[in-house]
Structures are given as structure tokens and as C-alpha cells.
Amino acid sequence: MRIIEANNYQEMSNLAAEYIIKKIHHTPQMNLGLATGSTPLGTYSEMIEDYEKNRTSYAHVRTINLDEYVGLETNHPNSYKYFMKENLFDHINIAEGHTHIPNGTASNIEKECQAYEDLIKNQGGIDLQILGIGNNGHIGFNEPGTSFESKTHKVKLAESTRIANARFFNSIQEVPTHAITMGISTILKSKEILLLVSREEKNEAVKQLLNGPKNENFPASVLNTHQNVTIIGDKKALAGIT
Numbered sequence: 001m002r003i004i005e006a007n008n009y010q011e012m013s014n015l016a017a018e019y020i021i022k023k024i025h026h027t028p029q030m031n032l033g034l035a036t037g038s039t040p041l042g043t044y045s046e047m048i049e050d051y052e053k054n055r056t057s058y059a060h061v062r063t064i065n066l067d068e069y070v071g072l073e074t075n076h077p078n079s080y081k082y083f084m085k086e087n088l089f090d091h092i093n094i095a096e097g098h099t100h101i102p103n104g105t106a107s108n109i110e111k112e113c114q115a116y117e118d119l120i121k122n123q124g125g126i127d128l129q130i131l132g133i134g135n136n137g138h139i140g141f142n143e144p145g146t147s148f149e150s151k152t153h154k155v156k157l158a159e160s161t162r163i164a165n166a167r168f169f170n171s172i173q174e175v176p177t178h179a180i181t182m183g184i185s186t187i188l189k190s191k192e193i194l195l196l197v198s199r200e201e202k203n204e205a206v207k208q209l210l211n212g213p214k215n216e217n218f219p220a221s222v223l224n225t226h227q228n229v230t231i232i233g234d235k236k237a238l239a240g241i242t
């Protein structure tokens with residue numbers, strides 16, 4: 001595992017965007033796995049700025065998002081589809097058909113999960129997967145206790161995750177109770193993983209990831225078994241880590 005320390009959130013975002021853009025230049029038809037949440041927002045904004053200045057092309061890139069809430073229409077401002085359009089897709093030259101996010105309003109969610117797993121496989125797998133980490137160690141929406149063998153599946157969100165995500169909604173009651181997420185084995189099949197960590201509140205989770213045992217009660221600990229993981233974090237998230 002490689003660790004790159006940035007002085008602050010902005011520098012972390014610059015480094016992460018540079019990292020991703022370099023990969024796109026190297027492999028213009030890459031399959032790029034994306035995350036939502038606060039952490040990658042600055043990275044996406046830097047990618048947009050680079051697109052405007054340098055015209056890095058996303059014409060042949062395919063994106064595959066980690067997860068989506070169950071029950072939110074795609075045009076709901078809190079759906080991850082909406083988030084991705086608003087914060088990245090609408091500002092770069094990517095065709096909508098090249099962007100993939102689980103359909104949280106599918107009539108048969110189990111079938112949708114299987115279809116998403118098949119789609120990733122049929123696209124040739126994920127070349128670079130961007131991840132954030134939850135305070136409880138979740139990756140994607142794989143909460144503590146999720147099997148390391150899991151594939152794309154429907155999850156009941158942990159109360160701590162609903163509380164953490166309530167900041168994006170008017171009230172906790174509005175936060176969906178379920179989501180579709182790539183499974184841990186799905187994530188682990190990515191050829192390369194880039195984990196972004198920022199702010200003091202993530203420091204404990206990063207320490208546990210690096211020093212704790214590999215254990216399904218801390219999903220991110222599985223990343224220690226992957227051959228190609230890079231963490232880019234700011235000083236606050238990486239404090240005390242050598």
C-alpha cells in the first residue's frame with residue numbers, strides 16, 4: 001500500500017485529480033470506478049477544471065459508480081446519479097451511456113444487483129476504483145459485518161451511516177434505509193484502488209485500516225490484501241501514521 005500525504009484538502013484533491021488524469025491519458029478507454037460523498041468533491045472539481053483548460057477527453061472512458069440509494073428517483077437531488085451529473089458528468093465530455101450507477105428504483109432490486117455485477121464483468125472489470133471510507137470502516141455501502149465474499153447487493157444502511165449522511169437531507173427521516181452497493185469482492189477485483197481520506201474525523205478509521213487486523217467488522221481492512229492500493233490523504237486524516 002502506498003500512502004501519499006497532502007498538506008490539506010485542496011492539495012489532496014489536486015494530487016488525486018492528477019493521478020486519475022494521468023491514468024486516463026495513459027489508457028483513454030479505461031473503466032473508472034467512482035465514489036460519491038464529500039471527500040471526492042474537490043477531486044471532481046479539479047478534473048472539471050483540467051477538462052476546461054486541457055481538454056482531457058472522457059469520450060472513451062466508462063465510469064462505474066460504487067453505490068446508489070434504493071428508492072430515490074434518478075432526478076432526486078440526493079440520488080447518487082444526480083450527484084454525479086451535478087458534480088462531474090455534466091461538465092466533461094462523457095456520454096450518458098458510458099456512465100453506470102446501480103438503478104435504485106428497479107422493480108426487482110436483486111435482479112438489478114446481478115445485472116450490475118455482470119455489467120462490470122462484461123466491461124472487462126474496473127481499472128481504477130476511487131474509494132472513500134466511512135468512520136465505521138465501510139467502503140461503498142458495505143457496512144461492518146459484510147462478507148468479504150460479497151458481490152453487488154442490497155444493504156440495510158447502518159444507523160451511523162444514515163446519521164452521517166443526514167447532512168445532505170432535510171431530516172434523518174428522509175435518508176433512505178437501503179442501498180445497492182458493489183460488494184467487497186467486486187471492489188477487490190478492481191485492478192487498482194485509490195482511497196481518498198480527508199479531515200481529522202477519518203484519522204481513527206485510517207489507523208485501524210493500517211494497523212488493525214483483517215476483519216469483516218472493519219470492511220476497509222480487506223484493502224490490505226489488494227496488491228495495488230494507493231491512499232491519498234491530508235495531514236489531518238493521516239496524523240500519527242508513519
Ligand code: F6R
Pocket residue numbers: 034035036037038039040066067131132133134138139140141
Ligand atoms: C460513496 C461511498 C461511501 C463514502 C464514505 C465516505 O459512494 O461509497 O463509502 O465514500 O461514506 O463519505 P464522505 O466522503 O462523505 O466522508
